[in-house]
Amino acid sequence: MNQPLLDIQEVDASYGPIQALNQVSMHIHQGEIVTLVGANGAGKSTLLMSLFGNPGVTRGEIHFDGTALTSQPGHKIASLGIALVPEGRHVFAQMSVEENLIMGTTPIGTKHVHEDLEKMYELFPILEERKQQNASTLSGGEQQMLAIARGLMSRPRLLLLDEPSLGLAPIVVQQIFSILKEVASGGMTIFLVEQNVHHALKLANRGYVMANGRIKLGGTGTELLSNREVREAYMGG
Amino acid sequence: MDLSTLLQQLVNGLALGSVYGLIAIGYTMVYGIIGMINFAHGDVYMISAYVTAIVIALLTFFGIESFPIILLGTLFFTILINSAYGWTIERLAYRPLRQSTRLAPLISAIGVSLVLQNYVQISQGARSQGVPTLMSGSFRLEMAEGFIQVSYTQLLIIVVALLGMALLTWIIQSTRLGRECRATQQDRKMAMILGINTDRVISTVFVIGAAMAALAGTLVTLNYGTFDFYIGFIIGIKAFTAAVLGGIGSLPGAMLGGILLGMSESLFSGMVNTDYKDVFAFSLLVLIMIFRPTGLLGKPEVEKV
Numbered sequence: 001m002n003q004p005l006l007d008i009q010e011v012d013a014s015y016g017p018i019q020a021l022n023q024v025s026m027h028i029h030q031g032e033i034v035t036l037v038g039a040n041g042a043g044k045s046t047l048l049m050s051l052f053g054n055p056g057v058t059r060g061e062i063h064f065d066g067t068a069l070t071s072q073p074g075h076k077i078a079s080l081g082i083a084l085v086p087e088g089r090h091v092f093a094q095m096s097v098e099e100n101l102i103m104g105t106t107p108i109g110t111k112h113v114h115e116d117l118e119k120m121y122e123l124f125p126i127l128e129e130r131k132q133q134n135a136s137t138l139s140g141g142e143q144q145m146l147a148i149a150r151g152l153m154s155r156p157r158l159l160l161l162d163e164p165s166l167g168l169a170p171i172v173v174q175q176i177f178s179i180l181k182e183v184a185s186g187g188m189t190i191f192l193v194e195q196n197v198h199h200a201l202k203l204a205n206r207g208y209v210m211a212n213g214r215i216k217l218g219g220t221g222t223e224l225l226s227n228r229e230v231r232e233a234y235m236g237g
Numbered sequence: 238m239d240l241s242t243l244l245q246q247l248v249n250g251l252a253l254g255s256v257y258g259l260i261a262i263g264y265t266m267v268y269g270i271i272g273m274i275n276f277a278h279g280d281v282y283m284i285s286a287y288v289t290a291i292v293i294a295l296l297t298f299f300g301i302e303s304f305p306i307i308l309l310g311t312l313f314f315t316i317l318i319n320s321a322y323g324w325t326i327e328r329l330a331y332r333p334l335r336q337s338t339r340l341a342p343l344i345s346a347i348g349v350s351l352v353l354q355n356y357v358q359i360s361q362g363a364r365s366q367g368v369p370t371l372m373s374g375s376f377r378l379e380m381a382e383g384f385i386q387v388s389y390t391q392l393l394i395i396v397v398a399l400l401g402m403a404l405l406t407w408i409i410q411s412t413r414l415g416r417e418c419r420a421t422q423q424d425r426k427m428a429m430i431l432g433i434n435t436d437r438v439i440s441t442v443f444v445i446g447a448a449m450a451a452l453a454g455t456l457v458t459l460n461y462g463t464f465d466f467y468i469g470f471i472i473g474i475k476a477f478t479a480a481v482l483g484g485i486g487s488l489p490g491a492m493l494g495g496i497l498l499g500m501s502e503s504l505f506s507g508m509v510n511t512d513y514k515d516v517f518a519f520s521l522l523v524l525i526m527i528f529r530p531t532g533l534l535g536k537p538e539v540e541k542v
């Protein structure tokens with residue numbers, strides 16, 4: 001079988017004395033939608049950020065399409081084709097919506113910018129209405145959409161999403177997941193970190209469960225859902 | 238005080254304030270991007286006065302006497318050399334401390350300030366130096382009772398400073414570099430994730446600040462002539478006051494704060510007392526810190542997550 005697009009092998013990472021990742025191994029193939037679920041503090045965000053060397057990986061290897069990420073400075077990762085939509089959105093509050101989107105083009109330059117802005121406004125019509133507004137004036141759901149669209153502006157080969165449903169009303173979550181489905185159907189490879197296991201497994205082909213910095217379990221959606229521990233921990237029994 | 242004296246003080250204040258504004262840009266941009274007060278900034282300004290004198294001496298030695306060429310030549314070299322200082326200081330004294338406590342780079346900055354002062358004092362001598370007056374003459378505006386006099390150099394200071402500020406505003410608002418600066422300022426980690434080399438952006442901000450200080454240093458030296466190794470201290474604190482007045486971290490705030498401080502200092506000198514003008518400026522600093530620490534255009538500190 002061909003090699004995975006993202007290959008994480010026995011990775012350790014820590015914040016000072018606190019070890020946040022312990023022997024983490026997982027992989028994603030081109031075109032897959034893979035989810036990672038786990039309780040608060042399990043180390044999910046840490047795993048995503050470790051791709052950008054923040055925190056740095058102290059042991060193990062991360063390869064993206066054959067390139068070792070652990071030897072690259074953090075700002076070089078995006079240009080390899082990886083976009084992260086971080087937990088808490090992190091839109092640039094004092095920039096307009098459109099400027100936020102343009103910031104997303106940093107790794108590839110602005111040659112496709114008009115075309116891609118059109119695409120994003122088609123995918124997220126609300127952003128077109130708000131394009132001149134400061135991002136700080138957007139609602140939480142709109143900011144999440146902006147963060148996703150900004151991630152897509154770099155035409156990534158791998159989209160990393162960290163809890164896109166965080167703090168949003170069910171209807172907005174539904175909206176965002178249907179847009180993600182549309183993005184996925186275009187062939188995008190997606191790695192989705194979620195606490196909302198129900199939504200995550202509806203979108204994903206397979207998933208991993210993380211606890212205390214370790215991968216506890218991996219498998220298809222049905223396999224994970226049939227696991228008693230997962231049901232008890234994340235689905236309320 | 239009659240109208241013409243008042244206007245005269247305002248014109249003087251505008252020229253002085255443009256200088257404060259140019260220097261304040263360096264304080265405010267560096268604070269905006271890495272949250273530190275670069276106490277060595279005033280001394281970078283001081284360096285540019287010496288470079289101005291050296292370049293003028295060299296140019297006249299080679300027989301160049303046309304004022305526009307001397308002006309452009311000195312501006313070119315002071316900006317170049319100051320930029321190198323700004324870049325090097327950040328690289329050597331601040332970047333290695335980026336992960337440590339907030340206090341460490343501050344102390345390092347005071348150290349750099351002392352190093353620059355002492356090194357100039359030793360290499361150039363402690364006494365005050367000067368450059369010859371290269372441009373004299375002035376406009377005279379007759380008024381009902383009295384007149385206003387605007388010297389060509391004052392006019393030059395105001396025009397060049399406004400051009401420099403306009404250019405910088407355009408860069409920050411409309412270019413890729415400017416967007417990268419603002420992104421790094423607002424959320425450094427996210428900027429890195431998007432592929433921005435934030436270390437390079439921070440270096441660039443130091444270079445921009447030093448270049449603006451060079452602009453100020455050259456203009457002032459051409460205008461007033463004399464300088465010594467210690468001039469960076471007072472003018473640095475004044476420019477810092479201007480940055481705080483305008484709202485530290487805000488670029489338009491630095492310009493506005495500079496001009497307001499220059500004008501009020503000038504009015505104070507004209508109406509009250511020249512000897513106490515520095516006391517006036519520093520009292521203003523204390524008052525702003527107490528009553529409006531965010532300044533005129535500054536935003537209240539937002540906790541970053």
Ligand SMILES: Nc1ncnc2c1ncn2[C@@H]1O[C@H](COP(=O)(O)OP(=O)(O)OP(=O)(O)O)[C@@H](O)[C@H]1O
Pocket residue numbers: 015018020038039040041042043044045046047087195
């Ligand atoms: N910047 C940091 N400094 C120190 N410790 C941190 C830092 N960020 C995270 N941690 C710790 O690392 C562990 C993993 O945190 P992480 O944010 O990766 O969890 P998570 O699975 O994303 O949780 P959540 O679902 O709440 O987002 C936690 O114990 C957390 O306290």
Ligand SMILES: [Mg+2]
Pocket residue numbers: 044045046087162163
């Ligand atoms: Mg998290």
